Amino acid sequence: MITDKTTLWLVIVILGIGTFLIRFSFLGIIGARELPDWVLRHLRFVAVAVLPGLIAPLVVWPDATGGQIDPVRMGAALVAFAVGMWWQSVLGAVFGGMVTLYGLQFLLG
Amino acid sequence: MHITNPKSAYLTGIRDASPFILVVVPFGLLFGVVATEAGLDLLETMTMTVLVIAGAAQFTAIALMLDHAPVFIVLLTALAVNLRMAMYSAAMVPHLGKASLRMRLLLAYFMVDQSFAVSIRKYEARPDMPMPARIGYFLGTCSPLVPMWYLSSYIGAVAGSAIPPEFSLDFAIPICFIALSAPAMRRPQYFVAACVSIVAALALVWVPYNLGLIGAAILAMVAGAQTEMWLERRAA
Numbered sequence: 001m002i003t004d005k006t007t008l009w010l011v012i013v014i015l016g017i018g019t020f021l022i023r024f025s026f027l028g029i030i031g032a033r034e035l036p037d038w039v040l041r042h043l044r045f046v047a048v049a050v051l052p053g054l055i056a057p058l059v060v061w062p063d064a065t066g067g068q069i070d071p072v073r074m075g076a077a078l079v080a081f082a083v084g085m086w087w088q089s090v091l092g093a094v095f096g097g098m099v100t101l102y103g104l105q106f107l108l109g
Numbered sequence: 110m111h112i113t114n115p116k117s118a119y120l121t122g123i124r125d126a127s128p129f130i131l132v133v134v135p136f137g138l139l140f141g142v143v144a145t146e147a148g149l150d151l152l153e154t155m156t157m158t159v160l161v162i163a164g165a166a167q168f169t170a171i172a173l174m175l176d177h178a179p180v181f182i183v184l185l186t187a188l189a190v191n192l193r194m195a196m197y198s199a200a201m202v203p204h205l206g207k208a209s210l211r212m213r214l215l216l217a218y219f220m221v222d223q224s225f226a227v228s229i230r231k232y233e234a235r236p237d238m239p240m241p242a243r244i245g246y247f248l249g250t251c252s253p254l255v256p257m258w259y260l261s262s263y264i265g266a267v268a269g270s271a272i273p274p275e276f277s278l279d280f281a282i283p284i285c286f287i288a289l290s291a292p293a294m295r296r297p298q299y300f301v302a303a304c305v306s307i308v309a310a311l312a313l314v315w316v317p318y319n320l321g322l323i324g325a326a327i328l329a330m331v332a333g334a335q336t337e338m339w340l341e342r343r344a345a
Contacts, residue, residue: 001148002174008153011170011183016160018188024217026199032207041337042330044233045302046200047226049329050193051290052303053310053322054165055283060311064279073280080284084291090227091128093288098131101277101284 072108076101112235115245122249125231129223132285133254134261136164139279141265147171151266158262162221162255164282166190169319189318196326197225204232204243212244219251221258226289298340302333 002008035043059077061067080097084090112118137158144154144167161167170187178186197220205216227250232243293299306329313321 002171003148005153007180008149008174010180011174011187012153012157012160014184015166015170015187016157018184019161019163019166019191019194020218022188022191023194023198023220024214025195026202027205027213027217027220028198028210030199030202030206031210031213035202038334040203041334043200043203045299045330045333046196046326047229048290048293048299048302049306049326049333050196050322051222051226051286051306053306053325053329054193055286056307056310057314058279058283059287062279064277073277073283076280076284077287080287081291081294084288085294088292088295090125090288090292093291094128094131094284097284097287098281101280105277 072101072104075104112231112246113237113239113242115241118238118242119245119249119252122228122231122246123252124249126223126227126250127253128288129227129285130253130257132281133223133257135281137258137261138265138268140164140167141262141267142269143168144171144262145266145269147175149266151263154266155259155263158259162218162258163191163194164258186318189320189323192319192323193326194220194225197222200229201225204229205240205247207240208244216244216247219248219255221251221254223254223285223289224250226286230289230292298333298337301336302329305329305332 059073060069062070062073064070065073076097079100080093083096084093087093112121140158141154144157149157149171157167157170166187169190170183173183173186198217201216201220205213208216224247228243228247231246232238238246290303294303306325309325309328310322313324315321316324
């Protein structure tokens, strides 16, 4: 249990302000100024450079199974990826992944 | 859809982001439950949810406080988890940098993973969108997600630990991010960037404060950009 409420409120407020400043950072400081082409070229890769790395450990070593490779979660991840790439559909990938997750969980019990 | 009109851009944004309600709700429920079990009251849980709107950092902060980590470490680690959003902020500069300061302050508050990823896809596909339409679209992507994040945390906090583990709520977010990344994978330079991101993130998982992810992302951006330039040279 978290009993030290002073610390808790300190964390809530500073984490809130800090997170906002991180989100505002470049959008606030650079604003309307033009960026050089080589920077723009790298920035186009931000989404695809952050999101896969963010979730890779969660797919390979999920906390819910104590860090063991889990065929259910791995299967759901692969189906979501295949559907999204093949049909170019984000919605289809979410559905495919969730259906596989619950389907495999039911089948493998 | 006339994506150049702010109002229809707003509606298109709502439509494009709506599927992610499916993943935001389980994640929010889980946060409400975990925070309540950790001893936060409703006001504390909701203040954190509204001020921070970043699930992963909120979970990290709660877990570290439960471990009685020093405040400095709690903040440093949770903020490092959110450092990826500085990259989102930079990636939005070419698209939203010309908006007014007040508008950029508002947009920054709403810069969550899903809104960023959905919007940047649209901006790159439709570079002709005028600024009011871009802003409308971005606010549209936030409109179904952020209120649902607040609401589901609230329900999780009130309903408590009634959610069985079979729902595998932990896996909603990975599926969401896979879904957001997969459509870009047909272009080889994006595929290369994603592969480098995955391999480097797994290899750097030991780096403290989640900074391995930042390193992996930078390597992936360089790999993607280099691949793209190589492809352009070969095509020329």
